[in-house]
Amino acid sequence: MTDLPKKLKLKLKKRQDNNALRSLTLPESLIDFSSNDYLGFARGPQIYEAAGQIMAKRNFLHNGATGSRLLSGNNGLYMELEELLAGFHNSEVALVFNSGYDANVGFFASVPQRGDTVLFDGLIHASIRDGIGLGLAKSYKFKHNDLENLEAIIRRCRKTGTPDGEIFVVTESVFSMDGDSPDLPALTQVCTSNHCRLVIDEAHAVGVFGPNGAGLAQEYGLEDALFARIVTFGKAIGCHGAAILGSETLKAYLVNFARSFIYTTGLPPHSLATIMAAYDHLSVIHTPIGSDRSGRNTALSLRKNIESFNQNLKTLNLTQFFIPSQSAIHCCLVPNNERAKRLAQNLRESNFDVRPILSPTVPKGMERLRICLHSYNREEEMNGLLKAIQKHTPDFA
Ligand SMILES: Cc1ncc(COP(=O)(O)O)c(C=O)c1O
Incomplete structure (x- = not known):
């Protein structure tokens, strides 16, 4: 196999120097705050x-x-x-x-x-x-x-x-x-x-x-x-x-x-x-509970989790760090690739699967943790995650 041209190797090195090198990892069995499987359909039997x-x-x-x-x-x-x-x-x-x-x-x-x-x-x-x-x-x-x-x-x-x-x-x-x-x-x-x-x-x-x-x-x-x-x-x-x-x-x-x-x-x-x-x-899953076709009302669980997450942001005084959102996607701004990566790693060590989004995927200064909420996230999991983030807020600036 012939090697990558030198100029492309240099591009890779630059990515590495900027702390922005992407690489493939296998999923670990952590609490899911990163997948787009908002309703658990991907794993629904x-x-x-x-x-x-x-x-x-x-x-x-x-x-x-x-x-x-x-x-x-x-x-x-x-x-x-x-x-x-x-x-x-x-x-x-x-x-x-x-x-x-x-x-x-x-x-x-x-x-x-x-x-x-x-x-x-x-x-x-x-x-x-x-x-x-x-x-x-x-x-x-x-x-x-x-x-x-x-x-x-x-x-x-x-x-x-x-x-x-x-x-x-x-x-x-x-x-x-x-x-x-x-x-x-x-x-x-x-x-x-x-x-x-x-x-x-x-x-x-x-x-x-x-x-x-x-x-x-x-x-x-x-x-x-x-x-x-x-x-x-x-x-x-x-x-x-x-x-x-x-x-x-x-x-x-x-x-x-x-x-x-x-x-x-x-x-x-x-x-x-x-x-x-x-x-x-x-x-x-969108059918109200009590009617003929209702399963567990998964859609409602997701909406409730979004509401509760936003409420907890207020209670824990974290709203200033988050982009306002009523959807399943929430972002905690942690400017700087190195800091965003380090915080995500700390959270992963506490069992929370949260991914950093780095520049150049987002503009410089807007690096962040992207937190995806799901119908299956439990209240104590969301609270645990926010408390863990709260502990690290002094490192954000
Ligand atoms: C807004 C938006 N449009 C399109 C896509 C691409 O969709 P797919 O993953 O099916 O290629 C994505 C996926 O990340 C997305 O977020």
């Missing part, structure tokens, strides 16, 4: 069994898709799943991609054209940035969740841009790193009145917010005003894959032009069946 039944019932006993969806990789499960997703999310249609990364790259690399403009929130996910980077449209970022700044940029673009250029605006309904949310109804209003096409990435909202976990756009009844939504299945849904929700014509366009859809093997049938089973389970 009912979903696992139901997925097997879905495949067996349809006599669909294949291991792999066998090809791209445009060649041999499409099948009845895909069609059934897309119909289910469109109905569940109150969308004209749905198009399944292999991952949220693929969906965002495919959309933003192919839909905005030369002469168009993409306006993206300053904290938008890397997959959207990568997609925009592959496309031909101009792009500008607006200040995080700042609608006045967005409107000012829209006005400037309308003055200076191509007269018939489209403006796309993209944001996340729950931000993956900060856990906060934009004012979606107000943002939708700004986009509608300025004739912009709004795209919302619901990766961290699906399963948690909205009717039966359908997401925040549906919570506010905004579906018809949006150009597209991206829902992903690797977070609260507990499996893998993603879908773009939108119009029939958008779907036809993506099938023809989104390269991350066209030039890749389809998902294995078992993944499709797992998504179907997980969506069925969503309506069970």
